[in-house]
Amino acid sequence: MTRSESVDVRKKVGAGADGAPAEDGDDLAVPVAHGRGVVRRFRSNRSAVVGVVLLLLIIVVTAAAPLIAPYGPAQVDISDRLSGPTPGHWLGTDTLGRDTLSRLMYGGRVSLAAGGLAVLIATVIGLPLGLVSGYFGGVVDWFLDRAADVLMSFPAIVLTIAIIAAVGPGLTTAMVSLGIVYAPRMFRVVRGSTLEVRREVYIEASTSIGSPSLLILRKRVLPNIMPAALVQLSFLLASALLAEVTISLLGLGALPPTASWGSMLGQAFQEMRSQPWLAVYPGIAIAIATLCFNLVGDGLRDAFGREQRKA
């Protein structure tokens, strides 16, 4: 089942937003000799730059929420519920009369942190195991690869729901389980890249000289698989953000009264017909953030990818 995941790499690779064709997943696993060139190319890719700028903006605004939000995220005012945009509440209020703008800012912190946590866990598990698996091969590789097969054959969301039903709801639980479910996706990409890097002549050379494996892994392999890992990271982030919404929609996400974009959207659906605006704002926030992560992923991949063609 190895192939299906290298197919996944292909998807990212072949998915050039501005037409960088890339036939082969292997092109991620190449020496990064010209870091500056990558940065230059990334900067010349305006879609990626827009993505980064928007993301930074979102992060700054949400991080500064306690300073700039006009109300507290759980400040209830039942006499002013479900209002549309007013001077007092620029984006209106929800069913408990809480300020939508403030909740959007605070909710962004929760959603982004949650997505980050899931991807962090996926990386912490997937990256080292992928390195080891790809570099050493043999029994270890076979075993880890089967383990990834096992995890990959569970429907991710259904598995997450089952774990939450067992452990109890809460965004942290949800994201930890999501992280575990995502781990094989990171593992597969890293493993694939490591295999390629390993084949490169200069690695063979350093092996023959007799450098310890660990050193080679850190000094030679790790920097060369980072591009692939980074690209996968940004796509996983986008995916985690949408998964948080699904989980919240099923009532399994952030505990009340915590706001997250997903829980806001879920609640808005209940009031869809009396206050449709409520669903618009978190919907836009999620769409833009997801889009930005995808754009950055595309940009990174193109920047790294072209490096190889020159090389």
Add this chain to the structure above:
Amino acid sequence: MLRLLCVRLLAMVPLLVIVSFLIYSLIALVPGGPEVALAGSNPTPERIAQIRAELGLDDPFLVQYWHWLTDVLHGDLGTSFVDHQSVWSAVVAGFPVTLSLVGLTLLIAAVVGLALGLAAGLRPGSWLDRLSTVTASAFMALPYFWVGMMLVLVFAIEMRALPAVGYVPFSDGPVEWLQHLILPAVSLATVPTAVVARQTRAAVTSVMQEDYIRTAKAKGLRPRRVAVKHVMKNAAVPVVTAFGVEANRLIGATVVIEQLFALPGVGKLAYFSVFSRDFPMVQGILLITAVLIMLVNLAVDLSYGYFNPKVRMS
């Protein structure tokens, strides 16, 4: 090819045993079971204990697993704790619905995605390319259930053109079947469509740079027509690729979409069963879905090798 198939199928067996053990332990080790809910209103502690014993929940874990596994090997997935229907028949009743939904979703994704990808790839940088890329990016970013909700509001509630909920089996009327599935399938199809479109676009642009296209151009043939022919011949590759990647995600997404459209599929069953702690049902559904996903992955791998000889060699 046949040998490869056999090897891969055989390799699935140990994998399945591990998967089944994980599924079983995940569900069975959950603190607390369904017995309180099954004991009715205001139950006595004795009644609750009695139900636990009846359901076999007091047996040691490995004994429970062994019983379950041997039953499964005999083709018996057990009976529901909640309404005592057989797990197998419940899943069999739900699968046509979910498979119809996923099948239609993939069909839409293939047709629309290919069209978008071709249009974009043949004239990179044109307004058509931009429109197609924009559409694909938007499809990637919009939450699918939000799309579903909007489609219902517009096509079912406002225009009354399509039914808002429910399912009609294909055998009872293909037209009704399609009418009931089209809205949920379109909402699910957004992301796969975008994936297919991007794959196709990349494939087309790369073909356009191939030597033989240049040759064709030099010969005075119309390069786009040649490219289309070539791409169409290989269209299966991006489509199959997208299917492989999306299959797992789609199965998760059906859980939400089947709720929204009140479709009596496996997703709805899974959701209901998890929350009523219907252990045999959840275990059965997870096991069958895991097998299906493995088979889909296998089919994708094999067809991928088939369509692209380069891969088969490696």
Add this chain to the structure above:
Amino acid sequence: MRKQLIVAAAATFLMVASACSADNGESGGGGGEASKPKQNVACPPVDQASVDKSATFTWMYSVANTSFDPDKITTSNSWMYLYPVYDTLVRIDADGEPVPMLAKKWTIGDGGKSLTLNLIDNWKYHDGTPFDAASVKANIDRHRADKSFNKQALSDVTGVDVVDKGTVKVSTKSGAAPLVGILASSAGMMMSPKVFDDPNQARMPTGGSGAFKVTAYEPNTKVEYTPVPGYWDPKAVNVAKMVFLISSNDNARLNATITGTADSTFLRSSMYKPAKDADLVVCQKPSLASFTIALNVKKTPFDKKEVRQALNYAINREAVNELQGGFCQPGVQMFPSSYYAADPSLTPNAYPYDPKKAKELLAKAGLGNGFSFTLETDNLDAYQRVAELIQANLQEVGIKMNIQPVELPKLMEGFSVNKTVDAIMVQQKADADPSIQVASYYLPDGFSNPGGYSNPTINDLATKAKAAESRDAASKIYQQLFKTAHDDAAQPVTLCHLNTPLAMNKKVMGVEIYVDGSRQFRGVAVKK
């Protein structure tokens, strides 16, 4: 590059456009000043002249039944699916009054300890078995046997005697009056004794005694009922088919009713306005169900009366009603003050919203700095919003309440069985008789009283109420009982009494809203 901006703009535009296309009559403010809906709106009655006897009536509900055998069900929600198939000995009508059904008449005797039922003649079970006293005895004995769902409700019964072919006498330990209501529930449903041991009855009942047979069944999705020929009460059958559809998604249910897939469904408060806007007929009536917070009084500081009182004063019940769109009338006792088993003097004014007083009471209990506890509630959206409101109320008086949403089985398990949870918030539905709910919350070994709260006066009154020979007598005892409970600030904390409106299209006639919250469609009809 412009196209990324186009994407963002397109996404924004799409969402905004659809928000506007959604029915948005009232974007200026849907809450505070909007006029409250009436509490009592009758559904259209049956007009015999225009009944379409060949019509199908389709109802859509949120949860399925767990069996079709009245003994094997595990939820009282299942009753709705069984009523068409099984007639009960007594029937509780929409207003909560007992009326004859399979028993045409009954008398309470032996100093309130026994109930004698006179049965209707010439009726057969669906499988041809005659309906007689012996079969009634067999049914009641089965209902009170060990593994039956109805065992608890019938636990007071000591024996059932066949007096003659058409008369049965049920004897009880402490009082037979509650039996009248109990025999109108699943405990009074009559099933052919021939099929008692047939496990298939759970899915395809063939031994019913009611007006309909199940003719198609898809678990968790759909039940189809067809009338049985020659039903003893022909007025009760006005349709050629009844179909019950099931969807747990509120939007799906509403959409189905608006587009005609279903004829009728119940509304949660957020669905009321859209249903009205879509031109559906909406009718409503106050029910005995309530939003209730149950406390484990063994957990400090809920053992202190002042703290329980402080909770009552700190909660803004009017705001809860507001949040529920006016469909949850504030209440401070178990049942609405207009119900026979209630104290009419205990109006919502008994616990006005008074955060200052709550703070004083907390200070008096030595908790001037407040305290914190965890409330578990159903993970449905409606419950979580109410919990968030309570959370904000309590915050004002210095009480920190954490909310933990869990699924229903876990809720009961944590609170009532493992007794680890501080407090839960539930929608308490009315049981077959007030005595059941009283025992569950107030008596020391009650299921919803894990802290073992006990008050000798209440225990005594509860026993007396069960033995009362008439409703009037019971009413007086309950009045005293609830007064005592209020004076002691006994748990649970009642927030408000629910009113769940029904929506239906203009063709539906004869749907009734049952005050006990049960869903029955006896006599429902569809216009030509």
